Amino acid sequence: MSFANIGLSAELLRAVADQGYTTPTPVQQKAIPAILQGRDILAGAQTGTGKTAGFTLPLLQRLNERAQGKGHRPVRALVLTPTRELAAQVEESVRVYGKHLPLRSAAIFGGVKINPQIERLRQGVDILVATPGRLLDHVGQATLELLKVEILVLDEADRMLDMGFIHDIRRILALLPAGRQNLLFSATYNSEIRLLAAKLLNNPEQIEVAARNTAAERVAQQVYLVDRERKRELLSHLVISGSWQQVLVFTRTKHGANRLAQQLERDGIGAAAIHGNKSQAARTRALADFKQGAVRVLVATDIAARGLDIDQLPHVVNFELPNVPEDYVHRIGRTGRAGREGEAVSLVCIDEHALLRDIERVLQREIAKGSVAGFEPDPAIAAEPIQHRRNAMGGARRAGSGRLGARGSMTESAPAGGSGRRIGAAPGRRPAAVQNGNQKAPPETIPVHGRPAQQQRVATQRKATPSRRRERPSLFGNRG
Ligand code: AMP
Numbered sequence: 001m002s003f004a005n006i007g008l009s010a011e012l013l014r015a016v017a018d019q020g021y022t023t024p025t026p027v028q029q030k031a032i033p034a035i036l037q038g039r040d041i042l043a044g045a046q047t048g049t050g051k052t053a054g055f056t057l058p059l060l061q062r063l064n065e066r067a068q069g070k071g072h073r074p075v076r077a078l079v080l081t082p083t084r085e086l087a088a089q090v091e092e093s094v095r096v097y098g099k100h101l102p103l104r105s106a107a108i109f110g111g112v113k114i115n116p117q118i119e120r121l122r123q124g125v126d127i128l129v130a131t132p133g134r135l136l137d138h139v140g141q142a143t144l145e146l147l148k149v150e151i152l153v154l155d156e157a158d159r160m161l162d163m164g165f166i167h168d169i170r171r172i173l174a175l176l177p178a179g180r181q182n183l184l185f186s187a188t189y190n191s192e193i194r195l196l197a198a199k200l201l202n203n204p205e206q207i208e209v210a211a212r213n214t215a216a217e218r219v220a221q222q223v224y225l226v227d228r229e230r231k232r233e234l235l236s237h238l239v240i241s242g243s244w245q246q247v248l249v250f251t252r253t254k255h256g257a258n259r260l261a262q263q264l265e266r267d268g269i270g271a272a273a274i275h276g277n278k279s280q281a282a283r284t285r286a287l288a289d290f291k292q293g294a295v296r297v298l299v300a301t302d303i304a305a306r307g308l309d310i311d312q313l314p315h316v317v318n319f320e321l322p323n324v325p326e327d328y329v330h331r332i333g334r335t336g337r338a339g340r341e342g343e344a345v346s347l348v349c350i351d352e353h354a355l356l357r358d359i360e361r362v363l364q365r366e367i368a369k370g371s372v373a374g375f376e377p378d379p380a381i382a383a384e385p386i387q388h389r390r391n392a393m394g395g396a397r398r399a400g401s402g403r404l405g406a407r408g409s410m411t412e413s414a415p416a417g418g419s420g421r422r423i424g425a426a427p428g429r430r431p432a433a434v435q436n437g438n439q440k441a442p443p444e445t446i447p448v449h450g451r452p453a454q455q456q457r458v459a460t461q462r463k464a465t466p467s468r469r470r471e472r473p474s475l476f477g478n479r480g
Contacts (some may be wrong), residue, residue, distance in 0.1 A: 001029050007036050008065070011100035012057050013022065019096065025050030026209040028167075031183075032058045036180055040204040042197050046187040047156070048333070049209050052093045055079075055153050055183050062099045062151065062181075063126055073104065073124030074148035082159040084109040084280060085287070090155060091129040103127060110134040111280040118143045132160065132168035139175060146175045157186040158193055161296045166192070207245065210302065214237045219316075219342045223369040225377050228349035228384075231319060232260060234375045235347065236267040238317070239297065246290070247315040249299045250331050252322065259301040260319060264297050271297040275304040302327045305334065318346035321355040323386070325362035417450055 003016050003024055011085050024032065027045040034041055045051040061076050068076075077092075081087045091107035098105065105127040108117045114137065121128075121144055128135075138144035152173075154160065158168060186193050188398075197204070226234050239247055251257045254275040260350035264271035272295045274287035290298040302322060309339070316335040322328050328346075335342025346367070348356055360366050371377060 006032050007061075008032065008057055009061055011064075012061055012097060014100055015097045016053075016057070018099075021053075025054070027051050027207060028054040028057070030205070030207040030209070031055060034205040034207070035059065035181070035183065036061060038062070040181060040201040041185075042073045042201055042204040042206050043184040044187070044189065044208040051185050052090055052214055053097060055155075055185065056090070056093050056097050059127070059151055059153070059183075060094070060101055060103060060298055063103055064101050066340070068126075068151075073126055075121075075125055075128045075144070075146060076150040077127040077147055077153070078135075078146065078149045078158065078172075078176070079127070079129040079153040079155055080135070080169065081129060082131065082156045082165065083162050084131060085283070086156060087129045087131050088284065091127075094127050094129065095408050098127075105129065108134050108138065109280075110137075114141075114143075117275055123208075132165045132172060136168055136171060139172075146172070147175050147177055149180055149184065151181045152176060152200075153185070155185050155363055157184050157196065158188045158190070161192050161196070166196075169196070212316045215233055219335055219344050221332060221344045221346070223346045223348050223367050225369060225371045225376070226347050226349060226353060227377050231347045231349065232263050232267075234372060235260075235319060236264060236269060237372065237375070238345065239264075239269055240267075244315050245293065246313060247317055248305065248313055248334055249297055249317045249319050250305065250322070251299055251301060251414045252320045254301055256320065257301055257304075261297070261299045264299075269296040272298060273299045275301040278304075280290055282463070302330065305331070312405075314342060316342065316344045318344070318348075319361065319444060321346060321348060321352045323355065325355075325359045328359045329362070350377065350381055351386050353383070355386075402453045 001024060003013055003021065006024055006029070008016070027049045031041055031043060031051075031054040032046075035055060041055070043051065043054070043350070045054070063076050079087075079090055081090055087107045087109045091105050094105040100220040103126040104124060106117070106120045107129045108121075109131040110133055114134075117458060118141070121138065135144070150334060154169070162168075180215075182202070182204075184193075184197055184204070224234065224238075235249065238244065249260065250304050251260055254273075254277050257273040257275050261271040261273040272289055274286045278286070278443065286295070286298060289295045299319070313335050316332055318328065318331060321329065332342075332344035335344055346356075348369075356367070
């Protein structure tokens with residue numbers, strides 16, 4: 001199937017061609033015609049499958065077909081997303097795909113001033129992309145009215161539920177008119193999503209694209225064993241010698257992200273850090289600089305990196321391994337997107353061998369290991385415990401309670417990429433690595449290698465099961 005015969009108008013086809021897309025992705029092939037027909041959608045599709053264009057293109061077409069008269073423009077399509085970044089990216093897509101149409105869009109999310117958003121809404125917006133908390137703030141201030149919404153999209157619904165947005169979503173649903181079209185996109189499936197879908201959707205077209213998220217299969221992975229003190233040097237060497245132009249680097253902590261970005265700058269490599277302590281403006285700027293090639297390296301913490309859509313990202317580097325194996329899968333999923341090749345490199349020191357084993361157990365495969373000439377690890381260096389701080393930024397203990405802090409804001413303490421089940425008080429489990437360099441709480445030191453073997457096995461089993469579920473998600477269970 002080509003875009004030409006999928007039912008889109010000339011203006012939208014032109015926008016698609018401007019983007020260089022030739023063939024609709026599988027989710028687009030299924031979603032676009034169904035949405036154009038006015039059907040509700042339940043789609044099991046992850047980031048990277050082209051889902052955003054899958055709902056944005058037909059949504060734009062439907063709104064444009066039913067032109068509005070003159071006067072105030074009410075919100076006619078509402079897209080809810082879990083994070084600020086995703087809201088900004090979806091709205092950017094709306095603008096890109098709708099650039100030849102006379103429709104107006106806006107993104108509203110927390111962490112930034114509300115007044116410019118109020119002004120934007122006052123001027124009239126056809127398509128509103130929002131995080132739930134800030135949306136409700138606007139409703140509370142009577143600066144937004146949702147009675148004319150014709151199409152509702154819940155994007156990354158599973159993450160919204162993971163982040164504790166279910167009550168906000170229910171409140172928002174109660175504000176919308178009946179008889180609208182509902183589109184629900186979710187990467188994973190659980191009873192909560194099923195319940196939400198049953199309440200929300202009317203005879204939905206069920207779409208499930210082939211499991212794409214075998215990041216472990218798509219992405220070339222390599223471990224470089226290196227001493228902990230030489231990681232930064234090795235990273236600079238890899239970037240420079242490999243002429244890497246766009247590298248996303250993961251650190252475990254916000255403080256570590258800042259420090260590494262500064263050190264890379266001193267090595268003459270343009271770098272910026274992105275994490276939850278940065279203002280929204282700083283994060284947006286860092287991401288824009290990175291996308292435009294103004295900085296070569298973006299250093300991010302796991303949570304800040306969630307939902308980032310960066311085209312053709314060729315290199316992901318784990319400067320430090322994540323404490324939770326699922327985060328490794330999320331991290332490497334940032335490369336090799338939309339069918340492109342990618343490479344994920346992990347710099348692993350002696351302290352991290354147990355983490356590496358946990359990751360390999362979850363992946364159910366070994367990752368190629370080696371060292372770079374001149375950076376071979378010194379066998380005389382002994383392992384040291386990895387430090388954790390419990391409850392930093394409201395960390396592990398509060399994470400299960402959903403979003404924290406400002407409404408609609410992305411919280412550093414939300415369970416990374418997951419349902420919160422990782423952050424329980426299961427015996428023998430390491431707390432999630434939620435650290436904050438500004439925290440005054442004393443660090444809690446947990447010897448990674450010091451766990452009894454029995455506990456280690458329990459911890460690994462608990463972690464491995466949900467991860468495999470997330471790797472091969474199905475919204476519809478075993479449909480044969
Ligand atoms: P998404 O899953 O919406 O995050 O999209 C993932 C990436 O795929 C984005 O960078 C899009 O620009 C890109 N994309 C979307 N549709 C297509 C297409 N039909 N052909 C090629 N790339 C696409």
